[in-house]
Amino acid sequence: MTARPEAVNGAPAIELRGISKAFGPVQANKNIDLIVPRGTIHGIIGENGAGKSTLMSILYGFYRPDAGEILIGGGPITIHDSQTAIRAGIGMVFQHFKLVQNFTVLENVILGAEDGRLLRPSLARARGELKRLASEYELQVDPDAMIEDLSVGHQQRVEILKALYRQADILILDEPTGVLTPAEADHLFRILRGLRDEGKTIILITHKLREIMEITDNVSVMRRGEMVASVKTSETSPSQLAELMVGRKVLLRVEKAPATPGAPVLEVRGLRMVDAAGVERLRGIDLDIRAGEVLGIAGVAGNGQSQLLEILGGYPEKGARLEGEIRLKGAALPLTGSDARARREAGVGHVPEDRQVEGLIMDFSAWENVAFGYHDAPEFQNGWLMNQAAIRADASAKIERFDVRPPNPELAAKNFSGGNQQKIVVAREVERNPDLLLIGQPTRGVDIGAIEFIHKRIIALRDAGKAVLLVSVELDEILALSDRIAVMFDGRIMGERLPDQATTADLGCLMAGVEPGTPPEQAIPPAMGPAGVA
């Protein structure tokens, strides 16, 4: 049993000395030094695969480092497992919450930290503790609500409460704002500041430079397994951080000329969709996209964007009922049945939101994935069999043009980084030159260098006179790429804005389902957020 190390006065909350960790030939962490002073918010940024998650997993006891030393509060400690980490006062809030959906908040909080065999005393103690924490840190959650009924923002609060209930002094948050509205993110930041002012230490892992600048006191940048810089946030700038992350100068905004929209490509009228469970997911969507323009759809995940993309991509959810009208280049599209193949033949390309589940077969090689969805194209056939030589040649060409790394078409998709996986999907869909490109979360989990590249290709497609429907939960991305912005909330289009006239606050209101003018705080329903239903 490792006791909580004695705090040495003035010692940093966390100190890492020379931490190294290799997975086979991959050196995930190389000789990492990190000092996080007590009572500060410390940001850690880096591209995907830079080693942030590995480092945090070492700190939380999921991995043992090959070399190096961990000091908590000045005392050296060996973290064998997450139990040791918790006892040492480390709490972790994962990107994907670890909550039992059909338990109440209270039950989730005490899960694994029960006082004895009987639940009642633990529940009572937790109830009191939760009340105290709620008033102290703005962490209000109804202790008796079921997790499945809570919005994502509230679920996250439960995760934080869980950590605090276990007496965490050090809180690690992994990409905490990915699923939040701007207002919810603001609230989270207020909570974090409150915790810091109480003397807690917070580590924030994120790839959003804006958040780093807004909330952290210090920031450390990781690149390719190494800690390349640790600086005071007040003494750095977003462009400097981006440069440190990528190792070269990066354009944070895509250069683009004004759009020159042509004939309408996609017209959607009164589109309604009721899923198999009887829940109305789309409540009358009207959309127009013309040739040569990008329509961005902003909104918190789970407000019907996925359903819209699936319907337009030709494969509505099984058992769903659809109403309304969809016209592609003037021709009405069928609303019944599932036939993504016919939709591709009609000229619709689709980069799906989840490339690992839909866009790629992770166990297939890159070249097999380049044919995915187009595997019945005539040029890929050779009599009764597939023309593997033709597919391989096509894949090699696309891999070269899109700078997929490593440029090895035989490698399985799962062995590429997130950004390179996405490049494979984008290459496959964009190079077919579709009249309409549906693209969902184009840069989720994609590193900055690849983001820049993918954004340029989207704009290039637009400039070639094609229509693009962009769905993203990243407001920055929507603002950077769109010629028009529509905001979705609860299966409706709340409003349309032009990017140069839209403000984050204004869009944030729409995303929360309120017409601008109402203060955003009141906009969030206390428990039943839209995403909580999903």
Place this chain on the structure above:
Amino acid sequence: MERMPKWADVILTPLISLVLAFAISALVILAIGESPTEALKVMVEGALGSSYGWGFTLYYATNFIFTGLAVTVAYHAGLFNIGGEGQAAMGGLGVALVLLAVPWPHWALALPAAMVGAAVFGALWALIPAWLQAKRGSHIVITTIMFNFIAAALLNYVLVNLLRPVGSMDPASARFPEAAHLPKLTDMALAFGMQWGKNTPANVTFFVAVIACLLVWLLIWRSRLGYEIRAFGKSERGAVYAGISPVRITVIAMLISGALAGLMAINNVMGEAERLVLNAVEGAGFIGIAVALMGRNHPFGVLLAALLFGFLYQGGGELALWTSVPRELIVVIQALVILFTGALDNMVRMPLERIFMALRKGRA
């Protein structure tokens, strides 16, 4: 990055598993007071030591190739077809009906017709579970295993009440016409002037089975249908995104799987028994699962694994015949092989991967 070289993955791992299984079998044989070396000698000599032994080993292996391929095709579609037993039994019915309906003048004509009968009956027996899975979401493991029982009961009824010749007390069909008897491998060897495997059941179906391996390989890794089957098997949502219909692939993959299981009847019903008897499949449908597992769901792996299980079957029979090792122990040995190569695969694989990683790191 692959964790270890391909040869270690496909050859070394099963080999080590096999050695472990044999080692524990040896302990069991020791425990009942017999000599493991003696037992191994009897098995090897009985199964591989003579052309007579080979004649049986190849016959059993032929059965296992078909049922192993059946499991393999379904596996690639993410479906676990454990109904090979029933599908092979129904394939036998198809063979019997085709061969009894027409006075076949020559086996070369009868064989393709009987193959169609076997494949169609086997496929149709897999169709209902497939349909239930695709349309109603009934789990295919449950339905296929239930269909094994239904097939057994149905065959019982058909043999006793419909196919049994008048006056016969035996629940079996009439003998197939003389001209429809398949050439045994021993006859084929004789044609080349060789004495090989006299009085053994191995027959021309073995070559059909080898060709089936090749065709299944082409199907899975070279054809568009195989591409769609594999994609669906890896990710149903991905398949839907790519315009591949889950219903279509589930049904087609199971039809092919059932047809392959049914084709086994060419070997045991047409080639060996030359009439349809009760329980003709003798568990080969279930052995097919082990064969596919051990063959890592690759047709050539299936071929090798089927030969191994053919050896275990024949060698086990010899062991029971010539030593006082009880026949049940053979089942124990087979079960150990299945346990180690199938269920405990990772027990060998993971330490092996670690060794290879360490080696690579040492070199780097």
